[in-house]
Amino acid sequence: MNPEADATAIIAAINAQFTTVRAFDMSDDDVKSIDVDHILVTVSRRYVDEQLASGEVPIPGGRVVTRYVAKTIANVYTLRSRTAAAIEDQILTGDVGPFSFESDEVPGPDDGWISAADVWTY
Amino acid sequence: MTMTIRVIGIENIEDLADDLRAMPVKEAREMTGVVREGARVGVSLAKDNARRTQGKHAKLYARTFSASTKRAFFGFGAAVYSAEYGPEAHGQGLLAPILERGTRNNPPHLDLAKSADVIGPALVREVRDALDRMFW
Numbered sequence: 083m084n085p086e087a088d089a090t091a092i093i094a095a096i097n098a099q100f101t102t103v104r105a106f107d108m109s110d111d112d113v114k115s116i117d118v119d120h121i122l123v124t125v126s127r128r129y130v131d132e133q134l135a136s137g138e139v140p141i142p143g144g145r146v147v148t149r150y151v152a153k154t155i156a157n158v159y160t161l162r163s164r165t166a167a168a169i170e171d172q173i174l175t176g177d178v179g180p181f182s183f184e185s186d187e188v189p190g191p192d193d194g195w196i197s198a199a200d201v202w203t204y
Numbered sequence: 205m206t207m208t209i210r211v212i213g214i215e216n217i218e219d220l221a222d223d224l225r226a227m228p229v230k231e232a233r234e235m236t237g238v239v240r241e242g243a244r245v246g247v248s249l250a251k252d253n254a255r256r257t258q259g260k261h262a263k264l265y266a267r268t269f270s271a272s273t274k275r276a277f278f279g280f281g282a283a284v285y286s287a288e289y290g291p292e293a294h295g296q297g298l299l300a301p302i303l304e305r306g307t308r309n310n311p312p313h314l315d316l317a318k319s320a321d322v323i324g325p326a327l328v329r330e331v332r333d334a335l336d337r338m339f340w
Contacts (some may be wrong), residue, residue: 108311124311128318131325147305156276184317187301192308199305201317 083142084203089125091174092146096121099164108149119152121161129202146181146202149196156196158189179204208336227338234334235285236276242327243271243287250289250319257313258303268297290316 089107096105105121108114109186113122130143146169150161166183173179181202189198247269251280254266271289278284306312 108306114309116300123306126314129321131322145314145317147314149306149308151308187305195308197308199312201305201312201314 083127084143085125085127085144087176088144088178089123091176091178092125092169093123095168095172096123096148096165097138099129099168103150104161105165106115109113119150119157119161121122121153121168122149123147124149144204145184147199148202149199151192151197153195155189155196158196162198162200165200223339230338231334232276232278232283234337235283235331236273237336238327238330239285239287240271240273242323242330243273243289245326246319246323247271247289249322250316253313253315253318254291254303257315262296262299264296265291265299265303266294268292290337 087150093105097103104119105123106116108122125144125146128143128145133188148162148165148169150165152158152161169179169181170179170183171180177190181204184201184203186201187199189196210310251266254269258265268291269289270292271287273287276283276285291300293300302310303313304316305314
C-alpha cells in the first residue's frame with residue numbers, strides 16, 4: 083500500500099464531482115493560500131489485525147480524513163455530500179477502497195472558515 | 205465469532221447442568237474484567253501515540269488520558285459491559301477534537317483511532333477466550 087498513490091486516486095475521485103478543483107492533499111505546500119471552498123485530504127496507513135480463522139493476513143488498510151472547509155455551513159454540507167457520493171462504498175481505480183464511514187465531526191469555526199470532517203477506513 | 209465448547213470428564217449430565225447454572229454469575233465477573241483490561245491496554249496505546257504526535261504546543265495532552273469502567277447494564281435479555289478511555293475534558297485534554305481529527309491548518313493525529321485499530325480485534329479474541337474458559 084502506498085498512501086501517496088491512494089491519496090492521488092481519492093483526490094481525483096472527489097474532484098470528479100466538481101467542475102473546478104476542490105480537493106487537495108493536506109501536505110501540499112500551497113494549501114494555506116487556497117481562497118475558495120475546498121476539501122483537505124489526508125491518508126495514513128492503519129494497523130489491520132488478522133481477521134480470518136485461517137490466520138491469513140488481509141491486505142493492509144488505510145484511514146482517510148476529508149476536511150471540508152467553506153465560508154458557509156451550507157457549503158460545508160455540499161462538500162460533504164459530494165465527497166460521500168464520490169468515495170463511500172466505492173472501489174477506485176487501482177483497487178483503492180471500498181471506503182467505510184468511521185466517524186465524523188460537526189461543522190465549527192476554524193481559522194476564519196467553517197470546517198467539518200469525515201473519517202473513512204478502507 | 206466462533207465458540208469452542210470442550211466437555212471433559214463428565215460422569216454425570218447433572219455436572220454439566222450445574223456448570224451451566226453457574227455460568228451467568230461467572231460470566232458477569234469475567235466480562236467486566238475483560239472490558240476493564242481492554243480499556244487499560246487501549247489507553248496505554250493511545251497515550252503512546254499522543255506522546256509521539258503531540259509536539260511542543262500540546263505537551264501536556266497525553267497526561268490527560270485515562271480509562272474507566274462503566275457500570276454493567278443488565279436488562280432486555282442482554283448484558284452490556286462497557287469501559288471508555290481517552291483524554292479527559294480539562295486542561296490540554298480539551299484539545300482532543302483539534303488533535304484527533306486536525307483542523308484547516310493541522311493534519312489529524314488519529315491517536316485514539318489508531319489505538320482502536322489494535323485493541324478492537326484483540327478485545328474480540330479476549331471475549332472469545334473468556335467464553336471458552338466458562339466450560340473448564
